[in-house]
Each structure stands twice: as C-alpha cells, then as structure tokens.
Amino acid sequence: MNVLIIGGGGRENAIADAIARSKRNPTLFAVMAKKNPGIAALCEDFLLVKETDVEKVVGYAKEKGIEMVFIGPEAPLAVGLADAFEDAGIGAVGPRKDVARIEFDKAWARNFMKDNDIEGCPAFKVFSDKEGLQEYIEELGSVAIKPAGLTGGKGVKVMGDQLPDTGAAYDYAVSLLEGDNVVVEENLVGEEFTVQAFVDGKNLAFTPCVQDHKRAFENDLGPNTGGMGSYSDSDGLLPFVTIDDLYRAREIMKATITALGATETPFKGMLYGQFILTKNGPKVIEFNARFGDPEAMNVLPLLKTDMIDVMAAVVKGTLDELDVEFLKRATVCKYAVPAGYPDEPSKDKEVVVGDIGDALLFYSSVYEKDGKVYTTGSRAVAVVGVASSITDAEKIAQNALENITGDLHFRRDIGTPELVQRRVTHMEQIRG
Numbered sequence: 001m002n003v004l005i006i007g008g009g010g011r012e013n014a015i016a017d018a019i020a021r022s023k024r025n026p027t028l029f030a031v032m033a034k035k036n037p038g039i040a041a042l043c044e045d046f047l048l049v050k051e052t053d054v055e056k057v058v059g060y061a062k063e064k065g066i067e068m069v070f071i072g073p074e075a076p077l078a079v080g081l082a083d084a085f086e087d088a089g090i091g092a093v094g095p096r097k098d099v100a101r102i103e104f105d106k107a108w109a110r111n112f113m114k115d116n117d118i119e120g121c122p123a124f125k126v127f128s129d130k131e132g133l134q135e136y137i138e139e140l141g142s143v144a145i146k147p148a149g150l151t152g153g154k155g156v157k158v159m160g161d162q163l164p165d166t167g168a169a170y171d172y173a174v175s176l177l178e179g180d181n182v183v184v185e186e187n188l189v190g191e192e193f194t195v196q197a198f199v200d201g202k203n204l205a206f207t208p209c210v211q212d213h214k215r216a217f218e219n220d221l222g223p224n225t226g227g228m229g230s231y232s233d234s235d236g237l238l239p240f241v242t243i244d245d246l247y248r249a250r251e252i253m254k255a256t257i258t259a260l261g262a263t264e265t266p267f268k269g270m271l272y273g274q275f276i277l278t279k280n281g282p283k284v285i286e287f288n289a290r291f292g293d294p295e296a297m298n299v300l301p302l303l304k305t306d307m308i309d310v311m312a313a314v315v316k317g318t319l320d321e322l323d324v325e326f327l328k329r330a331t332v333c334k335y336a337v338p339a340g341y342p343d344e345p346s347k348d349k350e351v352v353v354g355d356i357g358d359a360l361l362f363y364s365s366v367y368e369k370d371g372k373v374y375t376t377g378s379r380a381v382a383v384v385g386v387a388s389s390i391t392d393a394e395k396i397a398q399n400a401l402e403n404i405t406g407d408l409h410f411r412r413d414i415g416t417p418e419l420v421q422r423r424v425t426h427m428e429q430i431r432g
Contacts, residue, residue: 001026001308002065006051006081006094007072008032008039010335010364010382011293014300015070016042017362018307026308029064031057037373038363051076058084066090068311071269074150074290078104082269091315093198098265100289102256103272107148107181109287116259120252120275120284124185133173133184137166142187145173146286147180156224158187190278191240191427192285194230194295195249197273198310198324199257200317201266205310205324206250207299208236211423212292216342218413225342226379229334229397229414231390232298236326239390239420240427241277249275249282256287268314279430294333297362297384302327332393332415333384334401335364336408338375345377349407353381359400360384380408390415 003026005016020042030039030046047060071094085092102109113121127133144158163169176182197204212230216222253273260267272288304325313319338345351373365378385396394415413419
C-alpha cells in the first residue's frame with residue numbers, strides 16, 4: 001500500500017514513524033515545505049512544496065498511486081486538501097473543510113457548541129467591530145481574547161497573564177479587529193489537559209491524556225509558543241485528572257462529533273480537545289482538527305494497534321470494529337528550540353544530535369542541506385522519554401537534550417516531580 005503523509009514537523013515525524021512500524025509494510029511518501037530528515041529517512045520519495053498547494057499535492061499523490069493519506073497540519077485542512085483527496089478517490093485521515101472549521105474559525109466553533117447545547121462552553125461573545133466590546137469585557141471582568149482564525153497557538157491572550165487589566169484586554173481586542181473577528185470569553189481558571197481521538201465520522205478511539213506547556217521559559221514564564229513539551233502518564237490519565245474528569249471530557253467530544261455528524265459532512269480524522277479542568281469540571285478551551293504538536297509525539301510511540309489498520313478504519317467508518325490500544329507507559333516530550341524563540345529566534349544554525357540514549361528523536365522545523373541539519377526559526381527537534389513513570393521518562397528526555405548541540409534553548413522543568421506536583425496542588429486548591 002502506498003501511503004502519503006502531509007507536513008514536515010515533529011507531529012508529522014511521529015505520524016510517519018507510526019506508519020513505518022506497520023506490519024502491512026506500506027510504502028511511505030511525503031509532502032513537506034522543507035526537508036525534514038526524520039521523515040525523509042522513512043520515505044520512498046518526497047515532494048518539497050507548500051502543503052497548501054492543493055493542485056500540486058493531489059497531483060503528486062495521483063502520480064505515486066497513493067491509496068491513503070494522513071494530513072498532519074491545520075493549514076492544508078483549512079484550504080480543503082482533504083476534500084480534494086476524497087474527490088480524487090484517495091482516502092484521507094483529516095476532515096473536510098466544512099467540519100475542519102471547528103479549528104480554524106473559533107467564532108464558528110463557539111457558536112456551534114452553543115447552538116448544539118454541548119457541555120463545557122464558557123460564556124462568550126463574538127465581535128466584528130467595537131460596538132459593545134468594552135462593555136462586555138467589563139461585564140465578564142476577567143477575559144480571554146481570541147482571534148477567530150488560525151494563529152499557530154500564539155494569538156490567545158488572557159487577563160492576569162499577558163493582559164494586566166480590562167483596558168489592556170480591550171486594546172488587544174481592538175488591534176485584532178483590524179484583520180479578524182474576535183472572540184471574548186470568560187477567563188477560565190484551572191489546569192489544562194489535552195484529549196485526542198481518531199474519528200471515523202461517528203466513532204471515537206481515544207488516546208491517552210497529555211498536558212502541554214505553552215510558555216517559553218521554566219516555571220511557566222515568558223511568551224506563548226506552539227508548545228515547549230508535554231507529558232502523559234502510564235494509566236492514560238494525568239496526576240491531577242480523575243476518571244470522572246476524563247469521562248466528562250470524552251462525552252463532550254462525543255457530543256461534538258454527533259452534532260457534526262448531523263451536518264452533510266461527517267468528521268473523519270483527528271479531533272483534539274483542549275480542556276481546562278475547573279472547579280466545575282472540564283471546560284473546552286478549543287478544538288483542533290488534527291493531532292497536537294507536541295502531543296502526537298507522546299501518544300503515537302505508545303500505539304500498539306497497527307497504524308494502517310487505524311487509518312483504514314477512519315476512512316471506512318469502521319473504528320467501532322477495531323480495538324485501538326496503547327502501551328501503558330508514561331512519556332515526556334521536550335523541545336529544543338532556537339535561542340530567542342519565539343520572539344527573535346536565531347535561524348540557519350546547525351543542530352548536531354549526539355548520543356541520546358534510549359530517547360526517541362523527532363525532527364520538527366528544520367531543514368537538511370549537504371548532510372547537515374539547520375534551524376528555521378521555529379521549534380527544531382523534540383526528544384521523547386518512554387518509561388514506567390513520568391519521573392523516569394523525564395530523565396531519559398532530559399539526558400537526550402543535554403546531548404544535542406547548537407544555538408538552542410529548552411525547558412528543563414517539564415515532567416519533573418516538582419512541576420507535576422505544582423499542577424496537582426493547584427488542582428486540589430481549585431477543587432477546594
């Protein structure tokens with residue numbers, strides 16, 4: 001079977017790795033904007049082109065006799081790449097544009113949740129101009145300001161963090177209105193966690209929970225990033241997440257897929273639920289229509305079920321006939337990023353990977369030239385430790401990072417007992 005992976009980041013490296021492990025012996029191809037050496041090493045062939053160039057991407061797939069494709073990033077979904085593949089008779093793991101909208105249009109997503117009485121939706125309003133904006137911000141008191149469109153995980157700002165007061169929140173919202181609608185919603189207090197699931201239009205196959213760390217520096221300081229690292233636990237939960245919390249989050253995701261299924265376009269691909277656990281249970285921060293990055297790198301190495309079988313079940317709508325299983329192991333993923341990331345990242349600097357021990361290595365936003373790997377200005381390379389406990393997995397990941405050299409920065413605290421305990425204590429205080 002000829003299989004195509006779309007995208008050239010760490011997430012796609014993890015997807016490609018999972019496909020390459022298949023006992024079905026697939027022949028793997030890739031489309032990516034820059035040559036990711038981790039993906040290229042697994043492929044029979046690859047095309048270097050923008051993943052949003054639908055005509056060239058689909059033409060390449062036809063030329064190579066592709067039977068199934070896994071679309072990694074959000075941007076190709078937003079331009080209808082999944083639609084084009086399906087229209088060409090190629091099975092796509094990735095939702096069509098009409099339903100992928102749940103990620104790339106936050107205003108639509110919130111209204112969709114409200115209209116379908118889906119649990120976990122915070123108080124919100126969508127603004128296309130300044131009328132009533134200041135009054136609503138003052139009414140809520142503490143708010144999160146979100147541009148409606150895609151921002152790579154870096155456009156949301158919240159009060160008490162990036163925004164010191166309601167005046168700053170208003171000014172930021174007004175600045176966003178110049179190019180987009182703005183969602184203003186109540187600022188939820190709690191601990192964030194991620195639940196991801198394969199979806200075949202009706203059925204969901206859930207992966208273990210993950211907690212991502214967006215802030216650039218240790219102790220959760222600095223600007224937001226695409227994600228500096230993440231961890232998962234061996235029981236599929238997180239140390240501060242109960243079975244009931246997870247059940248409620250999964251029910252929200254099931255209700256969302258049921259509501260999307262009532263439209264003309266079933267959702268097939270990955271549904272990513274970004275939740276915040278509050279004193280009143282899990283609330284939805286946002287939905288994404290693809291695997292998270294870095295969260296894919298936590299869960300895909302644990303996938304026991306053959307990835308080709310999972311992809312086929314998503315495409316055919318038969319996930320209910322497949323037992324999708326994951327190893328009961330803990331993981332810690334840590335990113336090495338260019339110095340100065342995200343505001344003023346160094347670029348075109350060589351990255352040298354030494355002895356990383358038992359860790360897994362996934363290349364992300366890098367490029368290969370003359371046998372050497374260089375940074376692009378975004379997250380460069382991720383390492384993943386897999387062990388029986390979060391503590392042991394963290395040690396494996398941290399040891400690996402210490403043996404990667406270049407003009408790089410990373411967080412040492414992700415997955416450490418101290419940081420994990422802070423999450424647990426914080427949640428205990430919130431629950432009262």
